[in-house]
Amino acid sequence: MLKLFYVLRFSKLYLSLHSGSRLILSLRIMVALADCNSFFASVEKVFHPGLKGRPVCVLSSNDGNIVALTPEAKALGIKRGAPFFEVKGVIEKNNVAVFSGNIMLYAAMSKRVQSIMRRTVAHTEAYSIDEQFLYLDGYEQHHDLVKIMRDMVEQIALWTDIPVSVGIARTKTLAKVASKFAKKYKGYQGVCMIESDSQRRKALSMSGLDDIWGIGPRTFARLNSLGIVNPLQFADMRGDWVQRHFHKPEYQTWLELNGQPCIDTSEIIRRQTITTSRSFGKMTDSKEQLKASVATFAASCCNTLRSQNSAAGCISVFVCSNRFREDLPQYGNIASLNFSIPSADTIEITKAAMELVDKIYRPGILFKKSGVILSQLVPGCLHNVLFDTVSRRNERIELSRAMDMMNHKYGVQTVGLAASGTKDEEWRTRKDHLTPNYLTDIDQIMTINI
DNA sequence: TCTGGGGTCCTAGGACCC
DNA sequence: TCTGGGGTCCTAGGACCC
Numbered sequence: 001m002l003k004l005f006y007v008l009r010f011s012k013l014y015l016s017l018h019s020g021s022r023l024i025l026s027l028r029i030m031v032a033l034a035d036c037n038s039f040f041a042s043v044e045k046v047f048h049p050g051l052k053g054r055p056v057c058v059l060s061s062n063d064g065n066i067v068a069l070t071p072e073a074k075a076l077g078i079k080r081g082a083p084f085f086e087v088k089g090v091i092e093k094n095n096v097a098v099f100s101g102n103i104m105l106y107a108a109m110s111k112r113v114q115s116i117m118r119r120t121v122a123h124t125e126a127y128s129i130d131e132q133f134l135y136l137d138g139y140e141q142h143h144d145l146v147k148i149m150r151d152m153v154e155q156i157a158l159w160t161d162i163p164v165s166v167g168i169a170r171t172k173t174l175a176k177v178a179s180k181f182a183k184k185y186k187g188y189q190g191v192c193m194i195e196s197d198s199q200r201r202k203a204l205s206m207s208g209l210d211d212i213w214g215i216g217p218r219t220f221a222r223l224n225s226l227g228i229v230n231p232l233q234f235a236d237m238r239g240d241w242v243q244r245h246f247h248k249p250e251y252q253t254w255l256e257l258n259g260q261p262c263i264d265t266s267e268i269i270r271r272q273t274i275t276t277s278r279s280f281g282k283m284t285d286s287k288e289q290l291k292a293s294v295a296t297f298a299a300s301c302c303n304t305l306r307s308q309n310s311a312a313g314c315i316s317v318f319v320c321s322n323r324f325r326e327d328l329p330q331y332g333n334i335a336s337l338n339f340s341i342p343s344a345d346t347i348e349i350t351k352a353a354m355e356l357v358d359k360i361y362r363p364g365i366l367f368k369k370s371g372v373i374l375s376q377l378v379p380g381c382l383h384n385v386l387f388d389t390v391s392r393r394n395e396r397i398e399l400s401r402a403m404d405m406m407n408h409k410y411g412v413q414t415v416g417l418a419a420s421g422t423k424d425e426e427w428r429t430r431k432d433h434l435t436p437n438y439l440t441d442i443d444q445i446m447t448i449n450i
Numbered sequence: 451t452c453t454g455g456g457g458t459c460c461t462a463g464g465a466c467c468c
Numbered sequence: 469t470c471t472g473g474g475g476t477c478c479t480a481g482g483a484c485c486c
Contacts, residue, residue, distance in 0.1 A: 060454035067454070067486095083453040101454085128486050216484050248460065249484075275456055324453055371455090430452095 030168050030193075031261075032134040032149060033175040034117055036110075037163040037183060039130035040068035043109045044099045046161045047438055047446070055096040059084055062279050062429045063100055100431035104412075108439035112160050120152040125266050133172060133265065146191050153190040168193040169200075172263050173256035176213045177203050177231075200259060204232035214253035214263075219246070231257060270308060270379070276300040277371025280427035283322055287361050290319060290370060291354055292421030297372040298353040299416055302346040303404055305374055306381055306397075311342035313376030315349055317356035322368035333360040344381040345396045346403065349374070350417055411441055 036042060040058040045051045055073035057066050066082050076094050078087050084098075091098060110129045118124050123135040136145055149166045156164050167178025174194050181203060182192035194200050210220045212231050226245065228234050234242075235257040242254045255262045276297040284290065294317055305312055320332030335356040343349055353372055381397050406415050413423070436444035 062452085062454070064452075064454050081454085085452040088452085131486080214484070218483060247483095271457080273457075277455070279454070322453090 029261075030136040030140060030145060030170060030195075031172055031175050032121075032136055032145075032166050032168045033127075033172065033179045034132050034134060034149075034152075034164055034166045035176075035179045035183070036113060036130040037165055038068055038070045039110075039162070040099075040101060040106050041070045041073075042162050043106050044097070044435055045070075046109070047105075047435055048097070051097050055094060056099070057091065057096055058099050058101050059433065060101055061431075062281060063432055064279065067101060098433050100434040102431075102435050102437065104437050104440050105435060108437075109160065109162065113156055113162050113164070116156050116159060117152065120148065120155075127265060133175075134166075136168065146193050149191040150189055164190065166191045168195075170194075170259045171256040171261040172265070173213050173253060174200065174203075174259065177207055177211070180207065180211060197259075201232055204235055204257065205230060207231050209234065212253065212257070214249060214256075219250055222246075270310065270377070271304075272375070272377060274301045274304045274312070274374045274377070275371060276304075277318070277369060278429055279369045280367070281430040282426040283366040283368050284427050285364065285366050287357070287363075289421070289425060289427050290361060290367055291357050291419065292425055293370045293427045294319075294353050294357050294372060295350050295417060295419035296413075296421070297370065298350045299346055299420055301372050301374045302344065302349055302400065303407070305377070306344050306400060306404060309381055310377040310379055311344040311381055312339065312349070312374035313342045313378060314338050314374070315352050315356070316373040316375065317353050317360065317370070318373070319357070319360055319367050319370045321365050325366075325368075328366055329364070331362055331365045333362075335359045338376075342376070342378045344400065346400045346417065347396060350419055354419060411443075 038056075041056040044056055044058060053072065055076060055078075056070045057073050057078065058068040059065065060067045063084055065084060066078060066080055066087065069078055069080060073096055076090055076096070078090060078096075090096070106129060114124070114126055114132055117132050117134060121134040121136065121139070123137070125133045125135070127133055134149075136148075139145060139148060145168055149168065153164050153166060156162055165179045165182040167175040167180070167182055168191070169175040169178050178192040178194045182188045182190055185192075194203050207230070209215055209223060209229060209231055210217070212234075215223070222245075223229075223234060228237070234254065237254070239251070239254065242251050252262050278293070278297065280293065298315075301312075314336055316334055316336040318332070318334035321328060321330050323330065337352050337356060339348075339352070403415050407413065413420070436446075438444060438446045
Protein backbone atom coordinates (compact mmCIF):
# COMPACT_ATOMS: atom_id res chain seq x y z
CA MET A 1 0.00 0.00 0.00
CA LEU A 2 2.80 2.35 0.92
CA LYS A 3 4.42 1.63 -2.40
CA LEU A 4 1.19 2.44 -4.21
CA PHE A 5 1.00 5.79 -2.53
CA TYR A 6 4.50 6.67 -3.67
CA VAL A 7 3.78 5.59 -7.20
CA LEU A 8 0.68 7.77 -7.19
CA ARG A 9 2.46 10.74 -5.71
CA PHE A 10 5.29 10.69 -8.18
CA SER A 11 3.44 9.93 -11.36
CA LYS A 12 1.13 11.73 -13.66
CA LEU A 13 -1.43 9.23 -12.56
CA TYR A 14 -1.56 11.20 -9.35
CA LEU A 15 -2.86 14.20 -11.26
CA SER A 16 -5.32 12.28 -13.37
CA LEU A 17 -6.78 10.70 -10.27
CA HIS A 18 -6.97 13.99 -8.49
CA SER A 19 -10.64 14.68 -8.97
CA GLY A 20 -11.75 11.09 -8.82
CA SER A 21 -10.56 8.17 -6.80
CA ARG A 22 -7.74 10.09 -5.15
CA LEU A 23 -10.20 12.13 -3.17
CA ILE A 24 -11.06 9.02 -1.21
CA LEU A 25 -7.40 8.21 -0.63
CA SER A 26 -6.59 11.79 0.31
CA LEU A 27 -8.72 11.51 3.40
CA ARG A 28 -5.87 9.58 4.95
CA ILE A 29 -2.80 11.31 3.55
CA MET A 30 -1.34 13.72 6.04
CA VAL A 31 1.54 16.12 5.70
CA ALA A 32 3.51 17.66 8.55
CA LEU A 33 5.35 20.94 8.66
CA ALA A 34 8.23 20.97 11.11
CA ASP A 35 9.27 24.50 11.89
CA CYS A 36 12.16 25.58 14.14
CA ASN A 37 11.06 28.22 16.64
CA SER A 38 12.84 31.60 16.22
CA PHE A 39 15.52 29.58 14.45
CA PHE A 40 18.45 32.03 14.20
CA ALA A 41 17.89 33.25 17.75
CA SER A 42 17.57 29.65 19.00
CA VAL A 43 20.92 28.74 17.43
CA GLU A 44 22.58 31.66 19.20
CA LYS A 45 21.06 30.47 22.46
CA VAL A 46 22.56 27.03 21.95
CA PHE A 47 26.03 28.56 21.98
CA HIS A 48 25.27 31.11 24.70
CA PRO A 49 23.53 29.02 27.38
CA GLY A 50 23.44 31.99 29.76
CA LEU A 51 20.74 33.56 27.59
CA LYS A 52 17.92 31.32 28.82
CA GLY A 53 14.80 33.45 29.30
CA ARG A 54 16.52 36.59 28.02
CA PRO A 55 15.19 38.32 24.90
CA VAL A 56 17.41 37.68 21.84
CA CYS A 57 17.54 39.43 18.44
CA VAL A 58 19.50 38.48 15.33
CA LEU A 59 20.42 41.12 12.74
CA SER A 60 20.64 41.11 8.94
CA SER A 61 23.87 41.84 7.10
CA ASN A 62 25.46 45.16 7.98
CA ASP A 63 23.59 44.88 11.27
CA GLY A 64 20.77 46.63 9.42
CA ASN A 65 17.46 45.05 10.41
CA ILE A 66 16.05 42.59 12.91
CA VAL A 67 15.57 39.27 11.10
CA ALA A 68 14.85 36.90 13.98
CA LEU A 69 13.73 37.34 17.55
CA THR A 70 12.59 35.25 20.48
CA PRO A 71 9.09 35.52 22.00
CA GLU A 72 10.63 37.48 24.90
CA ALA A 73 11.89 40.07 22.41
CA LYS A 74 8.53 40.12 20.59
CA ALA A 75 6.86 40.85 23.90
CA LEU A 76 8.85 44.08 24.08
CA GLY A 77 7.15 45.25 20.91
CA ILE A 78 10.11 44.63 18.61
CA LYS A 79 9.03 43.55 15.16
CA ARG A 80 10.75 41.38 12.58
CA GLY A 81 12.15 43.60 9.82
CA ALA A 82 12.53 46.68 11.98
CA PRO A 83 15.70 48.73 11.37
CA PHE A 84 18.13 48.09 14.20
CA PHE A 85 18.82 51.74 14.96
CA GLU A 86 15.12 52.41 15.47
CA VAL A 87 14.77 49.84 18.25
CA LYS A 88 18.21 50.34 19.78
CA GLY A 89 16.69 52.22 22.70
CA VAL A 90 14.32 49.40 23.64
CA ILE A 91 17.11 46.88 23.20
CA GLU A 92 19.52 48.61 25.53
CA LYS A 93 16.88 49.39 28.10
CA ASN A 94 15.70 45.77 28.32
CA ASN A 95 19.06 44.04 28.20
CA VAL A 96 18.25 42.31 24.90
CA ALA A 97 21.08 40.13 23.56
CA VAL A 98 21.95 41.12 19.98
CA PHE A 99 23.82 39.07 17.35
CA SER A 100 24.96 39.75 13.80
CA GLY A 101 23.48 37.09 11.53
CA ASN A 102 25.91 34.23 10.98
CA ILE A 103 24.33 32.27 8.16
CA MET A 104 27.12 29.68 8.02
CA LEU A 105 26.50 28.72 11.61
CA TYR A 106 22.73 28.55 11.09
CA ALA A 107 23.09 26.47 7.91
CA ALA A 108 25.31 23.97 9.72
CA MET A 109 22.77 23.65 12.51
CA SER A 110 19.92 23.38 10.02
CA LYS A 111 21.62 20.37 8.43
CA ARG A 112 21.76 18.59 11.77
CA VAL A 113 18.12 19.25 12.58
CA GLN A 114 16.97 18.16 9.14
CA SER A 115 18.97 14.95 9.30
CA ILE A 116 17.16 13.98 12.51
CA MET A 117 13.85 14.58 10.75
CA ARG A 118 14.95 12.35 7.90
CA ARG A 119 15.75 9.57 10.36
CA THR A 120 12.12 9.73 11.48
CA VAL A 121 10.25 10.08 8.18
CA ALA A 122 11.43 8.61 4.90
CA HIS A 123 9.99 11.19 2.55
CA THR A 124 10.83 14.76 3.53
CA GLU A 125 11.36 18.00 1.72
CA ALA A 126 13.37 20.94 2.98
CA TYR A 127 11.36 24.08 2.36
CA SER A 128 13.62 26.69 3.94
CA ILE A 129 16.53 26.86 6.32
CA ASP A 130 14.21 26.30 9.27
CA GLU A 131 11.23 24.41 7.81
CA GLN A 132 10.77 20.93 6.45
CA PHE A 133 7.70 19.15 5.10
CA LEU A 134 7.33 15.52 6.16
CA TYR A 135 5.06 13.26 4.13
CA LEU A 136 3.28 10.91 6.48
CA ASP A 137 1.75 8.64 3.83
CA GLY A 138 1.45 5.17 5.26
CA TYR A 139 2.60 5.95 8.79
CA GLU A 140 -0.91 6.58 10.08
CA GLN A 141 -1.99 3.01 9.48
CA HIS A 142 0.22 1.64 12.18
CA HIS A 143 1.10 4.49 14.46
CA ASP A 144 -0.14 7.51 16.26
CA LEU A 145 1.11 10.40 14.12
CA VAL A 146 1.15 12.89 16.98
CA LYS A 147 3.29 10.55 19.05
CA ILE A 148 5.77 9.96 16.22
CA MET A 149 6.18 13.70 15.80
CA ARG A 150 6.45 14.36 19.53
CA ASP A 151 9.20 11.80 19.81
CA MET A 152 11.00 13.50 16.95
CA VAL A 153 10.67 16.94 18.54
CA GLU A 154 12.09 15.53 21.78
CA GLN A 155 14.96 13.91 19.96
CA ILE A 156 15.84 17.16 18.20
CA ALA A 157 15.72 19.05 21.50
CA LEU A 158 17.96 16.45 23.12
CA TRP A 159 20.55 16.30 20.36
CA THR A 160 20.64 19.91 19.15
CA ASP A 161 18.80 22.00 21.74
CA ILE A 162 16.70 23.56 18.96
CA PRO A 163 12.97 23.87 19.75
CA VAL A 164 10.72 22.66 16.92
CA SER A 165 6.96 22.96 16.35
CA VAL A 166 5.08 20.53 14.14
CA GLY A 167 1.72 20.99 12.45
CA ILE A 168 -0.06 18.04 10.84
CA ALA A 169 -2.96 18.34 8.41
CA ARG A 170 -4.24 17.28 5.03
CA THR A 171 -2.72 20.20 3.14
CA LYS A 172 0.47 22.20 3.52
CA THR A 173 -1.41 25.43 4.20
CA LEU A 174 -3.41 23.78 6.99
CA ALA A 175 -0.26 22.11 8.35
CA LYS A 176 1.22 25.57 8.60
CA VAL A 177 -1.83 26.77 10.51
CA ALA A 178 -1.48 23.79 12.87
CA SER A 179 2.22 24.50 13.46
CA LYS A 180 1.33 28.01 14.62
CA PHE A 181 -0.99 26.55 17.22
CA ALA A 182 1.71 24.10 18.28
CA LYS A 183 4.04 27.05 18.74
CA LYS A 184 1.55 29.23 20.55
CA TYR A 185 0.01 26.84 23.06
CA LYS A 186 2.21 24.82 25.42
CA GLY A 187 -0.53 22.19 25.84
CA TYR A 188 0.19 20.72 22.41
CA GLN A 189 3.71 19.77 23.53
CA GLY A 190 5.10 20.94 20.22
CA VAL A 191 2.72 19.03 17.93
CA CYS A 192 -0.75 20.00 16.73
CA MET A 193 -2.86 17.98 14.30
CA ILE A 194 -5.85 19.24 12.37
CA GLU A 195 -7.73 16.07 11.54
CA SER A 196 -11.50 16.49 11.56
CA ASP A 197 -13.50 19.11 9.76
CA SER A 198 -14.63 20.65 13.02
CA GLN A 199 -10.99 21.01 14.09
CA ARG A 200 -10.23 22.66 10.77
CA ARG A 201 -13.08 25.12 11.17
CA LYS A 202 -12.16 25.93 14.73
CA ALA A 203 -8.49 26.46 13.87
CA LEU A 204 -9.38 28.76 10.97
CA SER A 205 -11.83 30.78 13.02
CA MET A 206 -9.15 31.33 15.66
CA SER A 207 -6.39 32.33 13.22
CA GLY A 208 -5.59 35.71 11.76
CA LEU A 209 -6.12 36.18 8.05
CA ASP A 210 -2.60 37.55 7.69
CA ASP A 211 -1.20 34.45 9.42
CA ILE A 212 -2.21 32.30 6.49
CA TRP A 213 0.53 31.10 4.17
CA GLY A 214 -0.06 32.81 0.82
CA ILE A 215 -1.96 35.81 2.15
CA GLY A 216 0.36 38.80 2.20
CA PRO A 217 -0.41 42.41 3.11
CA ARG A 218 -2.02 43.19 -0.27
CA THR A 219 -4.38 40.23 -0.33
CA PHE A 220 -5.14 40.83 3.34
CA ALA A 221 -6.26 44.38 2.57
CA ARG A 222 -8.29 43.26 -0.48
CA LEU A 223 -10.08 40.61 1.56
CA ASN A 224 -10.81 43.11 4.30
CA SER A 225 -12.28 45.54 1.81
CA LEU A 226 -14.55 42.73 0.61
CA GLY A 227 -15.75 42.23 4.17
CA ILE A 228 -13.70 39.14 4.99
CA VAL A 229 -11.84 39.34 8.25
CA ASN A 230 -10.97 35.77 9.24
CA PRO A 231 -9.69 32.67 7.41
CA LEU A 232 -12.83 30.63 8.04
CA GLN A 233 -14.95 33.27 6.36
CA PHE A 234 -12.60 33.14 3.37
CA ALA A 235 -12.65 29.34 3.25
CA ASP A 236 -16.46 29.35 3.35
CA MET A 237 -16.81 31.59 0.29
CA ARG A 238 -17.81 29.93 -2.95
CA GLY A 239 -15.02 28.88 -5.30
CA ASP A 240 -16.37 30.88 -8.23
CA TRP A 241 -16.50 33.99 -6.07
CA VAL A 242 -12.83 33.55 -5.19
CA GLN A 243 -11.89 33.02 -8.84
CA ARG A 244 -13.83 36.09 -9.87
CA HIS A 245 -12.12 38.39 -7.39
CA PHE A 246 -8.64 36.90 -7.25
CA HIS A 247 -6.02 35.08 -9.28
CA LYS A 248 -4.61 31.58 -9.22
CA PRO A 249 -2.39 31.81 -6.11
CA GLU A 250 -5.25 33.01 -3.91
CA TYR A 251 -7.58 30.36 -5.35
CA GLN A 252 -5.01 27.68 -4.48
CA THR A 253 -4.83 29.00 -0.93
CA TRP A 254 -8.63 28.79 -0.76
CA LEU A 255 -8.60 25.17 -1.95
CA GLU A 256 -5.92 24.26 0.59
CA LEU A 257 -7.84 25.89 3.42
CA ASN A 258 -10.73 23.62 2.45
CA GLY A 259 -8.57 20.55 2.72
CA GLN A 260 -7.81 20.04 -0.95
CA PRO A 261 -4.06 19.76 -1.53
CA CYS A 262 -2.82 21.65 -4.58
CA ILE A 263 0.41 23.36 -3.60
CA ASP A 264 3.28 21.26 -4.83
CA THR A 265 6.68 22.32 -3.61
CA SER A 266 8.20 18.92 -4.19
CA GLU A 267 9.68 19.44 -7.64
CA ILE A 268 13.42 19.02 -7.86
CA ILE A 269 14.83 22.39 -7.06
CA ARG A 270 17.36 23.65 -9.53
CA ARG A 271 17.54 27.36 -9.23
CA GLN A 272 16.67 29.53 -12.17
CA THR A 273 18.69 32.53 -11.04
CA ILE A 274 21.57 32.97 -8.62
CA THR A 275 22.04 36.35 -6.99
CA THR A 276 24.61 37.75 -4.60
CA SER A 277 24.28 41.35 -3.49
CA ARG A 278 25.13 43.35 -0.41
CA SER A 279 24.78 46.82 0.97
CA PHE A 280 28.19 48.25 1.78
CA GLY A 281 29.44 48.92 5.27
CA LYS A 282 30.44 52.34 4.02
CA MET A 283 29.40 54.13 0.83
CA THR A 284 32.05 54.46 -1.87
CA ASP A 285 32.54 56.52 -5.04
CA SER A 286 35.58 54.56 -6.10
CA LYS A 287 35.36 52.43 -9.23
CA GLU A 288 38.05 50.11 -7.90
CA GLN A 289 36.08 49.46 -4.72
CA LEU A 290 32.91 48.90 -6.70
CA LYS A 291 34.75 46.44 -8.93
CA ALA A 292 36.20 44.62 -5.94
CA SER A 293 32.71 44.20 -4.50
CA VAL A 294 31.25 42.97 -7.78
CA ALA A 295 34.17 40.54 -8.29
CA THR A 296 33.57 39.15 -4.79
CA PHE A 297 29.86 38.67 -5.45
CA ALA A 298 30.55 37.13 -8.87
CA ALA A 299 32.88 34.57 -7.24
CA SER A 300 30.18 33.74 -4.71
CA CYS A 301 27.58 33.27 -7.47
CA CYS A 302 29.98 31.05 -9.42
CA ASN A 303 30.53 28.87 -6.38
CA THR A 304 26.78 28.34 -5.97
CA LEU A 305 26.48 27.78 -9.72
CA ARG A 306 29.04 24.96 -9.72
CA SER A 307 27.69 23.45 -6.55
CA GLN A 308 24.40 22.81 -8.33
CA ASN A 309 26.34 21.72 -11.41
CA SER A 310 25.00 24.42 -13.72
CA ALA A 311 26.34 26.99 -16.13
CA ALA A 312 24.98 30.49 -16.72
CA GLY A 313 23.93 31.91 -20.06
CA CYS A 314 23.59 35.47 -18.84
CA ILE A 315 25.18 37.74 -16.25
CA SER A 316 23.76 41.00 -14.93
CA VAL A 317 25.47 43.51 -12.66
CA PHE A 318 23.66 46.24 -10.80
CA VAL A 319 24.82 49.17 -8.69
CA CYS A 320 22.87 51.77 -6.75
CA SER A 321 23.26 54.71 -4.42
CA ASN A 322 21.76 55.02 -0.93
CA ARG A 323 17.99 55.36 -1.35
CA PHE A 324 17.59 56.63 2.20
CA ARG A 325 19.86 59.60 1.67
CA GLU A 326 17.63 62.06 -0.10
CA ASP A 327 20.28 64.74 0.32
CA LEU A 328 22.60 62.89 -2.07
CA PRO A 329 22.29 62.47 -5.84
CA GLN A 330 20.53 59.18 -6.60
CA TYR A 331 21.59 56.76 -9.30
CA GLY A 332 21.07 53.10 -10.07
CA ASN A 333 21.67 50.99 -13.12
CA ILE A 334 21.86 47.44 -14.35
CA ALA A 335 23.64 45.94 -17.34
CA SER A 336 23.62 42.43 -18.76
CA LEU A 337 25.70 40.31 -21.05
CA ASN A 338 24.93 37.01 -22.75
CA PHE A 339 27.63 34.38 -23.01
CA SER A 340 27.89 32.78 -26.43
CA ILE A 341 28.26 29.49 -24.56
CA PRO A 342 26.97 29.08 -20.98
CA SER A 343 29.82 29.40 -18.50
CA ALA A 344 30.66 28.29 -14.98
CA ASP A 345 34.19 29.64 -15.05
CA THR A 346 34.95 32.21 -12.35
CA ILE A 347 37.61 33.92 -14.46
CA GLU A 348 35.39 34.34 -17.50
CA ILE A 349 32.37 35.43 -15.46
CA THR A 350 34.37 37.88 -13.37
CA LYS A 351 35.87 39.39 -16.50
CA ALA A 352 32.40 39.95 -17.91
CA ALA A 353 31.27 41.46 -14.60
CA MET A 354 34.16 43.95 -14.66
CA GLU A 355 33.20 45.08 -18.16
CA LEU A 356 29.63 45.62 -17.00
CA VAL A 357 30.81 47.77 -14.08
CA ASP A 358 32.73 49.93 -16.58
CA LYS A 359 29.47 50.41 -18.45
CA ILE A 360 27.32 51.53 -15.53
CA TYR A 361 29.79 53.24 -13.20
CA ARG A 362 29.23 56.95 -12.84
CA PRO A 363 31.78 59.23 -11.13
CA GLY A 364 30.63 61.44 -8.29
CA ILE A 365 28.00 59.02 -7.04
CA LEU A 366 28.31 57.49 -3.60
CA PHE A 367 27.37 53.85 -4.08
CA LYS A 368 25.72 51.87 -1.30
CA LYS A 369 25.03 48.53 -2.92
CA SER A 370 26.03 46.29 -5.80
CA GLY A 371 25.07 42.84 -6.95
CA VAL A 372 25.55 40.08 -9.49
CA ILE A 373 22.75 37.98 -11.01
CA LEU A 374 23.39 34.83 -13.03
CA SER A 375 20.46 33.68 -15.14
CA GLN A 376 19.55 31.42 -18.05
CA LEU A 377 21.04 28.56 -16.10
CA VAL A 378 21.53 25.24 -17.84
CA PRO A 379 22.55 21.87 -16.42
CA GLY A 380 26.23 20.93 -16.63
CA CYS A 381 29.37 22.95 -15.97
CA LEU A 382 31.25 21.82 -19.04
CA HIS A 383 30.18 23.15 -22.37
CA ASN A 384 33.09 22.23 -24.51
CA VAL A 385 31.69 22.65 -27.96
CA LEU A 386 33.04 23.19 -31.40
CA PHE A 387 34.00 26.83 -32.10
CA ASP A 388 34.33 27.54 -28.39
CA THR A 389 36.10 30.87 -28.12
CA VAL A 390 37.59 30.28 -24.69
CA SER A 391 40.52 27.94 -24.94
CA ARG A 392 41.32 25.24 -22.39
CA ARG A 393 37.82 25.55 -20.98
CA ASN A 394 37.99 22.26 -19.13
CA GLU A 395 41.18 23.28 -17.38
CA ARG A 396 39.57 26.52 -16.30
CA ILE A 397 36.61 24.71 -14.79
CA GLU A 398 39.02 22.39 -13.01
CA LEU A 399 40.83 25.45 -11.66
CA SER A 400 37.55 26.94 -10.44
CA ARG A 401 36.64 23.64 -8.81
CA ALA A 402 40.02 23.48 -7.10
CA MET A 403 39.37 26.96 -5.71
CA ASP A 404 35.95 25.81 -4.47
CA MET A 405 37.53 22.86 -2.69
CA MET A 406 40.21 24.97 -1.01
CA ASN A 407 37.69 27.54 0.11
CA HIS A 408 35.44 24.81 1.39
CA LYS A 409 38.27 23.16 3.31
CA TYR A 410 40.14 26.19 4.62
CA GLY A 411 37.35 28.76 4.85
CA VAL A 412 35.70 31.23 2.50
CA GLN A 413 37.98 33.48 0.47
CA THR A 414 41.11 31.50 1.21
CA VAL A 415 41.86 31.76 -2.49
CA GLY A 416 40.24 34.03 -5.04
CA LEU A 417 40.95 36.37 -7.90
CA ALA A 418 42.95 39.53 -7.23
CA ALA A 419 39.99 41.48 -8.60
CA SER A 420 38.07 40.68 -5.41
CA GLY A 421 40.34 42.98 -3.42
CA THR A 422 41.47 42.58 0.16
CA LYS A 423 39.53 41.64 3.24
CA ASP A 424 39.58 44.99 5.02
CA GLU A 425 38.07 47.23 2.35
CA GLU A 426 35.45 49.72 3.45
CA TRP A 427 32.59 48.38 1.35
CA ARG A 428 32.65 45.07 3.18
CA THR A 429 29.73 44.55 5.52
CA ARG A 430 29.89 45.39 9.15
CA LYS A 431 29.18 42.68 11.69
CA ASP A 432 29.73 44.04 15.15
CA HIS A 433 28.06 41.24 17.12
CA LEU A 434 29.22 38.09 15.41
CA THR A 435 29.20 34.63 16.96
CA PRO A 436 32.17 32.50 15.81
CA ASN A 437 31.66 29.71 13.26
CA TYR A 438 31.70 27.03 15.93
CA LEU A 439 30.48 24.28 13.61
CA THR A 440 32.26 24.98 10.34
CA ASP A 441 35.69 26.50 11.07
CA ILE A 442 38.33 24.54 12.96
CA ASP A 443 40.03 27.77 14.03
CA GLN A 444 36.85 29.04 15.62
CA ILE A 445 35.79 25.90 17.38
CA MET A 446 34.53 26.33 20.92
CA THR A 447 36.99 26.02 23.80
CA ILE A 448 35.73 24.61 27.07
CA ASN A 449 37.76 25.01 30.23
CA ILE A 450 37.18 22.34 32.85
C1' DT B 451 25.21 57.71 11.83
C1' DC B 452 22.79 53.37 11.19
C1' DT B 453 17.46 51.14 6.92
C1' DG B 454 18.63 42.96 4.56
C1' DG B 455 19.07 39.33 0.99
C1' DG B 456 17.57 35.60 -1.97
C1' DG B 457 14.17 33.40 -4.12
C1' DT B 458 9.42 31.90 -6.79
C1' DC B 459 5.25 32.29 -9.57
C1' DC B 460 1.71 34.79 -12.07
C1' DT B 461 -0.27 38.22 -15.17
C1' DA B 462 -0.84 41.97 -18.27
C1' DG B 463 0.67 44.10 -22.03
C1' DG B 464 3.76 45.04 -25.84
C1' DA B 465 6.19 43.37 -29.93
C1' DC B 466 6.05 40.59 -33.55
C1' DC B 467 4.41 37.23 -36.96
C1' DC B 468 1.33 35.37 -40.47
C1' DT C 469 -17.26 56.64 -38.74
C1' DC C 470 -15.72 52.19 -38.99
C1' DT C 471 -9.16 50.49 -38.55
C1' DG C 472 -8.40 41.89 -38.83
C1' DG C 473 -7.55 38.24 -35.60
C1' DG C 474 -5.12 34.74 -33.54
C1' DG C 475 -1.01 33.13 -31.94
C1' DT C 476 3.71 33.24 -29.55
C1' DC C 477 7.32 35.17 -26.98
C1' DC C 478 9.30 38.32 -23.86
C1' DT C 479 9.47 41.49 -20.05
C1' DA C 480 8.20 44.38 -16.27
C1' DG C 481 5.87 44.55 -12.35
C1' DG C 482 3.15 42.64 -8.62
C1' DA C 483 2.66 39.55 -4.91
C1' DC C 484 4.29 36.26 -2.06
C1' DC C 485 7.68 33.38 0.79
C1' DC C 486 11.55 32.85 4.43
